[in-house]
Amino acid sequence: MSNVYFIPVAHDPGSEELSRLGRKLLEILVEKENLSLEEEIPLKLHFGERGNFTFLKPETYDGIIDFLEEKKIKSAFTETSVLYGGERFNREKHTALALSHGFKRLPVVIADGAKGEDAVQVPVDLKHFKSVSIAAGLAKFEQILVLSHFKGHMLAGFGGAIKQLSMGFGSKGGKMAMHLGVKPRIMGLFCKKCGLCQKRCQVQAISNTNGKFKIDHSKCIGCGACFSICPRHAVSIFSIGGFWNALFKGKFFREKLVEYACGSAKGKKHIYISFAVNITRGCDCEPHPMPRCIKDIGVFASTDPVAIDQACWDAAAKAGKKFRGADQLQYAEKCGLGSTKYTLIEC
Ligand code: SF4
Ligand code: SF4
Structure with a gap:
């Protein structure tokens, strides 16, 4: 106590x-x-x-x-x-x-x-x-x-x-080590193509090819800003290496x-x-x-x-x-x- x-x-x-x-x-x-x-x-x-x-x-x-x-x-x-x-x-x-x-x-x-x-x-x-x-x-x-x-x-x-x-x-x-594993993906089905995530990403990891928004994981630092700002919850923190992380909403x-x-x-x-x-x-x-x-x-x-x-x-x-x-x-x-x-x- x-x-x-x-x-x-x-x-x-x-x-x-x-x-x-x-x-x-x-x-x-x-x-x-x-x-x-x-x-x-x-x-x-x-x-x-x-x-x-x-x-x-x-x-x-x-x-x-x-x-x-x-x-x-x-x-x-x-x-x-x-x-x-x-x-x-x-x-x-x-x-x-x-x-x-x-x-x-x-x-x-x-x-x-x-x-x-x-x-x-x-x-x-x-x-x-x-x-x-x-x-x-x-x-x-x-x-x-x-x-x-x-x-x-x-x-x-x-x-x-x-x-x-x-x-x-x-x-x-150390910051990289903590963020590692948080690699978001954009779920096209839910994306309304507003571009907010792309504007918010500070390392230019999100591309827009003819209205298809995609995250380049070689650039992404896992800051979670796109996940946070998306009005349609179209950004998932699911990743192949971080399934449990996604499941538990950032628990890891x-x-x-x-x-x-x-x-x-x-x-x-x-x-x-x-x-x-x-x-x-x-x-x-x-x-x-x-x-x-x-x-x-x-x-x-x-x-x-x-x-x-x-x-x-x-x-x-x-x-x-x-x-x-x-x-x-x-x-x-x-x-x-x-x-x-x-x-x-x-x-
Ligand atoms: S913020 Fe969400 S809805 Fe807007 S472009 Fe990005 S993923 Fe799509
Ligand atoms: S998690 Fe951060 S660095 Fe990665 S794509 Fe989203 S906003 Fe950009």
């Missing part, structure tokens, strides 16, 4: 209020859980894709940064590059995007090197992976503040602390996420703060505006990534949105990442 500290918010609280609550929860967590703090603690977060409007704005983290500064703890904004092209593909572009989104108060560090090549292998010895490939610039820290925006995700079902620890900490090779993908999260958290003293606000069905990687699917809930903090995700998931379900992918929480518990049982302490 783990403790999860929680402060509810009114809808649309604004970054200033979130900043105040983030700091308050961090103070409470440090005091109540008797945490020792390292001399350097980076903030692992998401800078938001260009065109996305619901990612957490940089001011959200001001209170947490104030707290670290007062304690003379060195910090930085840190992230890893993504698999697909675009403005988060490598260090140079990703840094420029972060700065243009206003992440200027701390240095911006892209933790997997200039092109996503800087990685270390962490042994996990689990079902899908014997070892996982983690960004070297994150693996070297004993303690990281893992700051998550709780919301939906096209393949994972939802994204919170486990998603940050897995896809967010993985090197480019989520298990791989969990195994990566185990590698990122192994032997570490990470601190988790999740903001359950601006809750959309899709994630902050999606380069377009998205409506919120439920009202804002609040801010959560814990030392247990499974407990905090479970608490956010439960609160979202109570507010009217049962996100897919809750199976990852049971698997995470089975792998020893944390506990699905928690005590919610409202502060």
Whole structure:
């Protein structure tokens, strides 16, 4: 059983209020859980894709940064590059995007090197992976503040602390390993030829030959965006090598996420703060505006990534949105990442 500290918010609280609550929860967590703090603690977060409007704005983290500064703890904004092209593909572009989104108060560090090549292998010895490939610039820290925006995700079902620890900490090779096996196909019978999937695919893997849309698996990186956006459910994640993956709607993908999260958290003293606000069905990687699917809930903090995700998931379900992918929480518990049982302490 783990403790999860929680402060509810009114809808649309604004970054200033979130900043105040983030700091308050961090103070409470440090005091109540008797945490020792390292001399350097980076903030692992998401800078938001260009065109996305619901990612957490940089001011959200001001209170947490104030707290670290007062304690003379060195910090930085840190992230890893993504698999697909675009403005988060490598260090140079990703840094420029972060700065243009206003992440200027701390240095911006892209933790997997200039092109996503800087990685270390962490042994996990689990079902899908014997070892996982983690960004070297994150693996070297004993303690990281893992700051998550709780919301939906096209393949994972939802994204919170486990998603940050897995896809967010993985090197480019690690991200490929997690996506491997997610190779979608377009079912011609259901396709209404709208072309949305082709527009959304960031690696130009979808062709249109005389109205027949087809995915080139030699280019596809398994990001799941076409699966998520198709209005006719004409994209199936069935593949010859991934039949069970398809059958269980991404279950294996989520298990791989969990195994990566185990590698990122192994032997570490990470601190988790999740903001359950601006809750959309899709994630902050999606380069377009998205409506919120439920009202804002609040801010959560814990030392247990499974407990905090479970608490956010439960609160979202109570507010009217049962996100897919809750199976990852049971698997995470089975792998020893944390506990699905928690005590919610409202502060
Ligand atoms: S988004 Fe769906 S319906 Fe539209 S072209 Fe792609 S597969 Fe066909
Ligand atoms: S999963 Fe779909 S959108 Fe993603 S790379 Fe493959 S074809 Fe493109």
